[in-house]
Amino acid sequence: MSRTAEEIGRTTQGPRPLPPLGEQRAATNLSSVDTVLPNGLRVIAVHQSTVPMVELRLRIPFASDAPTHAATAEVLAATILTGTERRDRVAVDTELALVGGELSAAVDPELLSLGGNALASGFDTLLAVLADALTGAVHRDDEVAGEKARLIERITVARSKPNVIARLALQRHRYGDHPFTREIPEAAEVAQVRPVDVRALHASAVLPRGSVLVLVGDIDPARAIAEAESALRGWQSPDAAVVLPPLPHLTPGDLQVISRPGAVQSQIRLSAQAVPRTDPRYPALKLANLAFGGFFSSRLVENIREDKGYTYHARSYPEFTPDGSTLLIDTDTASDVTAAALLEIRYELGRFALIAPEPSEVDTVRQYAVGSLLTSTSSQGGIASQLAALAAVGLGLDWLINHPLQLQAVTADEVAAAAQEFFAPTNFTGVVVGDVDKLAPLKKLGGIHFPDK
Amino acid sequence: MTVSQPLRYTLDNGLRVVLAPDETTPVVGVSVHYDVGFRSEPEGRTGFAHLFEHLMFQGSESLEKLAHFRHVQSSGGTFNGSTHPDYTDYFEVLPSAALERALFLEADRMRAPKLTEENLRNQIDVVKEEIRLNVLNRPYGGFPWILLPPVLFDTFPNAHNGYGGFEDLEQATVADCAAFFDTYYAPANAVLTVAGDFTVDNARALIEKHFGDVPARPRPERPSFAEPPPAAELRADHPDPLAPLPAVAIGYRIPDPIEELDAYLAYLLLAGVLADGDGSRLQQRLVYGDQLVSEVGAGCGMFGPFEARDPDTFTITAMYSPEVDLDTVLVAVDEEIERLAGTAPEQAELTKVTARWAASLHKEHDRIVSRTLALGAFELLYGNPALVYELPDRIAAITPEAVSAAAKQLRPDARAILTVTPSQPTAETAGDDQ
Numbered sequence: 002m003s004r005t006a007e008e009i010g011r012t013t014q015g016p017r018p019l020p021p022l023g024e025q026r027a028a029t030n031l032s033s034v035d036t037v038l039p040n041g042l043r044v045i046a047v048h049q050s051t052v053p054m055v056e057l058r059l060r061i062p063f064a065s066d067a068p069t070h071a072a073t074a075e076v077l078a079a080t081i082l083t084g085t086e087r088r089d090r091v092a093v094d095t096e097l098a099l100v101g102g103e104l105s106a107a108v109d110p111e112l113l114s115l116g117g118n119a120l121a122s123g124f125d126t127l128l129a130v131l132a133d134a135l136t137g138a139v140h141r142d143d144e145v146a147g148e149k150a151r152l153i154e155r156i157t158v159a160r161s162k163p164n165v166i167a168r169l170a171l172q173r174h175r176y177g178d179h180p181f182t183r184e185i186p187e188a189a190e191v192a193q194v195r196p197v198d199v200r201a202l203h204a205s206a207v208l209p210r211g212s213v214l215v216l217v218g219d220i221d222p223a224r225a226i227a228e229a230e231s232a233l234r235g236w237q238s239p240d241a242a243v244v245l246p247p248l249p250h251l252t253p254g255d256l257q258v259i260s261r262p263g264a265v266q267s268q269i270r271l272s273a274q275a276v277p278r279t280d281p282r283y284p285a286l287k288l289a290n291l292a293f294g295g296f297f298s299s300r301l302v303e304n305i306r307e308d309k310g311y312t313y314h315a316r317s318y319p320e321f322t323p324d325g326s327t328l329l330i331d332t333d334t335a336s337d338v339t340a341a342a343l344l345e346i347r348y349e350l351g352r353f354a355l356i357a358p359e360p361s362e363v364d365t366v367r368q369y370a371v372g373s374l375l376t377s378t379s380s381q382g383g384i385a386s387q388l389a390a391l392a393a394v395g396l397g398l399d400w401l402i403n404h405p406l407q408l409q410a411v412t413a414d415e416v417a418a419a420a421q422e423f424f425a426p427t428n429f430t431g432v433v434v435g436d437v438d439k440l441a442p443l444k445k446l447g448g449i450h451f452p453d454k
Numbered sequence: 455m456t457v458s459q460p461l462r463y464t465l466d467n468g469l470r471v472v473l474a475p476d477e478t479t480p481v482v483g484v485s486v487h488y489d490v491g492f493r494s495e496p497e498g499r500t501g502f503a504h505l506f507e508h509l510m511f512q513g514s515e516s517l518e519k520l521a522h523f524r525h526v527q528s529s530g531g532t533f534n535g536s537t538h539p540d541y542t543d544y545f546e547v548l549p550s551a552a553l554e555r556a557l558f559l560e561a562d563r564m565r566a567p568k569l570t571e572e573n574l575r576n577q578i579d580v581v582k583e584e585i586r587l588n589v590l591n592r593p594y595g596g597f598p599w600i601l602l603p604p605v606l607f608d609t610f611p612n613a614h615n616g617y618g619g620f621e622d623l624e625q626a627t628v629a630d631c632a633a634f635f636d637t638y639y640a641p642a643n644a645v646l647t648v649a650g651d652f653t654v655d656n657a658r659a660l661i662e663k664h665f666g667d668v669p670a671r672p673r674p675e676r677p678s679f680a681e682p683p684p685a686a687e688l689r690a691d692h693p694d695p696l697a698p699l700p701a702v703a704i705g706y707r708i709p710d711p712i713e714e715l716d717a718y719l720a721y722l723l724l725a726g727v728l729a730d731g732d733g734s735r736l737q738q739r740l741v742y743g744d745q746l747v748s749e750v751g752a753g754c755g756m757f758g759p760f761e762a763r764d765p766d767t768f769t770i771t772a773m774y775s776p777e778v779d780l781d782t783v784l785v786a787v788d789e790e791i792e793r794l795a796g797t798a799p800e801q802a803e804l805t806k807v808t809a810r811w812a813a814s815l816h817k818e819h820d821r822i823v824s825r826t827l828a829l830g831a832f833e834l835l836y837g838n839p840a841l842v843y844e845l846p847d848r849i850a851a852i853t854p855e856a857v858s859a860a861a862k863q864l865r866p867d868a869r870a871i872l873t874v875t876p877s878q879p880t881a882e883t884a885g886d887d888q
Binding site for chain 2: 024027091150151154160264
């Protein structure tokens with residue numbers, strides 16, 4: 002058998018019509034409890050019984066403007082689950098493993114995050130290990146020393162990755178030396194951290210008041226909250242966890258070129274000011290972002306990937322902080338088409354801001370937004386992570402449930418207004434990381450600042 | 455959790471179907487697994503199976519370019535595809551109202567994909583950008599999945615780079631695509647899986663309506679990729695100008711995952727005993743005890759277990775500081791493996807691993823996309839999708855002695871060692887994307 006490609010792409014019947022959508026069944030109501038414990042910890046528990054597991058997310062506001070904070074916080078996150086008076090590192094791992102569980106900790110300029118899961122039958126163990134770490138982590142000298150050494154190696158590796166280099170450069174370009182930019186400390190800063198600094202930070206900053214615990218799974222919400230309250234009874238402080246202070250409003254400006262000699266691909270990272278989820282313009286902004294670059298069938302992806310082949314990956318997305326949000330546009334392109342890709346991005350931004358999107362385009366992104374919310378909240382882990390992100394900015398399950406209605410109410414005019422207000426090319430600033438010797442064509446585009454030789 | 459036996463049947467054209475209804479949430483997953491992966495691509499056409507996967511999204515008789523993405527996404531769904539050593543999968547997850555659309559989209563490209571010169575050239579560019587992003591422009595690119603197989607294996611199917619060389623990709627023709635499609639994308643060489651919110655009667659009717667008239671073509675004979683294990687320790691080094699620290703991957707051959715499943719599962723448990731969690735043997739010895747490495751991992755399969763037939767690989771990887779001698783790391787690894795080979799682990803040590811496996815299989819079931827893909831892959835590889843649900847019991851039944859016996863087979867004189875060494879960039883390596 003040998004057919005040509007043309008023969009393969011044709012049948013005697015010819016093209017067939019796309020079937021219509023069927024009737025959509027609504028999601029079953031999730032039973033939940035959202036409450037604040039006497040120690041100030043907000044707990045959200047949701048019953049979702051797809052599998053006999055429970056997912057746990059703890060978010061502790063963890064900001065500080067101390068220059069040494071990022072390094073100390075990284076060491077704290079690396080050692081918080083390595084032992085208490087009652088359990089050493091192996092005991093923590095063993096107890097969790099026996100209930101199919103895991104727990105891990107991570108920190109960023111805003112939050113200390115602990116997260117994990119276990120078989121629902123081991124929920125009490127998961128809570129016990131977590132509570133012990135929160136109230137009794139000892140940050141032993143030898144664990145601090147070992148984790149510092151590994152952290153320095155991990156930081157060295159992370160800082161060699163192009164996406165990390167680009168992110169750090171963008172943060173510096175957007176916010177200078179604001180604490181928000183200190184996402185990865187310098188190895189030398191980590192080397193300076195002493196065990197006593199870590200213990201002091203734990204005592205002063207790992208606090209229940211203002212923090213949120215999300216529990217999702219095959220659990221009874223009221224009972225889960227009672228169990229959490231009992232397990233975390235010893236976690237007390239009159240002080241509140243420290244929230245990141247408001248960020249300065251983003252100033253539009255030239256793109257800064259960052260030199261990465263020998264690079265075969267460039268990172269383009271653009272950013273503009275946007276509004277938080279609580280703003281009345283947010284639902285329209287969300288739809289506008291999808292249409293621009295927020296999903297595959299967007300203007301950005303269809304242009305620079307599917308039409309031009311400049312990239313494998315391009316997207317735009319909002320980034321939220323406690324009191325605001327920004328838009329980000331990311332793509333990576335071969336050095337020789339970097340200028341052409343930037344030109345197309347600017348063209349699409351300008352076109353989006355000037356010419357109102359068609360109602361059909363708005364309907365498509367609306368359907369996608371509502372439907373993807375349904376699929377992303379169909380799993381325990383999906384609900385837990387979304388709720389944790391919402392709770393960190395003061396929202397909860399009711400927002401998640403009402404959001405589809407908000408999206409349904411957005412008009413095409415409102416999306417056009419959001420496109421105009423937030424996506425105009427003049428709103429943006431950003432960075433391009435790549436091999437400067439291959440990026441000369443960028444100079445012809447203007448609005449680009451090259452590093453001094 | 456409501457787990458019923460998945461329903462299996464076969465259409466007249468040979469398409470195997472797996473249905474796994476579950477009404478917990480109002481979403482549905484649809485996947486098609488084709489029984490061809492990058493091990494089957496011809497010499498001179500490295501990367502072709504993956505490139506072809508890209509082309510399958512570029513339109514079919516009823517769908518213009520971009521229409522596939524738009525129809526899935528405007529129905530509220532998400533999609534993707536991926537190319538593995540022995541199969542290629544395509545999937546959509548959507549609100550359940552869009553089930554028929556997903557079936558229509560998959561059937562249309564199974565029946566009559568549009569394979570055009572323009573789309574081929576466009577997707578060669580996109581795939582080259584994907585390779586720059588994931589391999590050429592980052593430290594440890596392709597470690598170990600591209601770098602280790604040519605050390606451990608001799609024959610082209612097992613040893614070559616599944617992402618492909620730029621020269622090979624650029625030489626791909628529309629005629630290659632037509633031949634590849636006609637040979638490997640026959641309905642009899644595929645598995646359709648539907649999981650989630652639907653009724654069996656309705657799904658069966660829709661599947662017959664959309665896939666029933668996809669013309670039958672012969673199922674290609676599946677070649678054996680078997681080759682003898684290495685007869686010595688084989689070493690190779692990959693200089694990486696972007697890598698700040700040295701890394702090592704140790705590869706061993708393991709039993710046939712399909713024909714000798716229980717023996718294979720012993721290696722899965724062995725990987726857990728060695729490297730899963732802070733209490734595991736290699737974490738304790740290499741990371742926290744001797745402090746030789748900053749991280750260590752062990753596992754079956756280059757991309758995880760249950761996604762390849764024989765021959766499959768057991769891999770131990772580690773990243774270490776430049777002051778540490780590689781042989782010191784290897785001696786420590788070998789001592790820990792010998793200790794397990796000499797003395798079977800306690801049952802309690804295995805119970806930790808089996809409980810974590812049970813939990814991870816639950817988590818896989820929790821996400822409809824991974825549930826759908828697992829059912830399809832197990833039908834394709836094992837002819838038994840229900841094995842997904844039997845695995846926790848099968849894994850729990852593996853004895854400490856079997857794990858010890860598995861450790862005995864990880865022999866230093868029959869393995870591959872691939873090192874990544876940080877190197878100074880040279881003009882040649884800096885521009886090696888041409």
